[in-house]
Amino acid sequence: MKKEKPNIILVGGGGHCTSVIDVIEQEEKYLIKGIIDSKEHLGKEVLGYKIIATDDDLEKLYLTCPNAIISVGQIKSNVLRVHLSQKLKAIGYHLPVVISPLAYVSKHTIIEEGTIIMHHALVNAGAKIGKNCIVNTKANIEHGVVIDDFCHISTGAIVNGDCVIGRGTFIGSNATISNGVTIPPNSIISAGTFVKR
Missing domain, CATH: 2.160.10.10 (Hexapeptide repeat proteins)
Known part of the structure; x- marks a missing residue:
């Protein structure tokens, strides 16, 4: 029997997110459950994957999906990626390679x-x-x-x-x-x- 792939959420729905989606699809280790982004983007899609929640929902989402990757890009400043990493780790998320x-x-x-x-x-x-x-x-x-x-x-x-x-x-x-x-x-x-x- 084929083992079911674990779910993963992507945190950030901008341009870098599209590249992350493509790599995850090619790697075939995780199923993308959805994307986290700001409130005004809820319900929109990125390459067919829905923006399902905001940062405020991360604790609730963790109960059913403990894997996450930061899909916010980094042009010059890393402040947002550092903040998101700290938030995800404090909740308990696993951040895979x-x-x-x-x-x-x-x-x-x-x-x-x-x-x-x-x-x-x-x-x-x-x-x-x-x-x-x-x-x-x-x-x-x-x-x-x-x-x-x-x-x-x-x-x-x-x-x-x-x-x-x-x-x-x-x-x-x-x-x-x-x-x-x-x-x-x-x-x-x-x-x-x-x-x-």
Whole structure:
């Protein structure tokens, strides 16, 4: 008998949510129960999934669906994602790691809760990625890289070997971080930037 997939709710119904939906559908580990967003969006749909509740309903929803992922994007500021993470964890939600089957993730990596690895991203051996990070489409995380919590490595960005990326950092599309660079917490690296030692 085939085991029933667990439900998951998505917290945030904007543009990033559509990408998260696609990865979850491709991964086929969870069934999307619905989306959490602001009151004015209740009843609307994102790629066929209904916005079923607001943040105020999270405790009630937890009783029937203890799995959640933050589907709010992070362009520059991580404040909202941090707030949502704290709220979800205080209630007791499990925040799974979600990995696209189209990504390559070495078995010699550590990826912490709530992080999503998008389509065609590459995470190489010895990398460590913290909690609630976004490793976006075609991002390349090389060997020995350490990425702290609440970072967003945007589309096509390259983080070369043995870099350390501080908590809450945003690395823009197609930026390149040279080998061994340490990026301080809450940094914003603009799209296309080359950062070297």
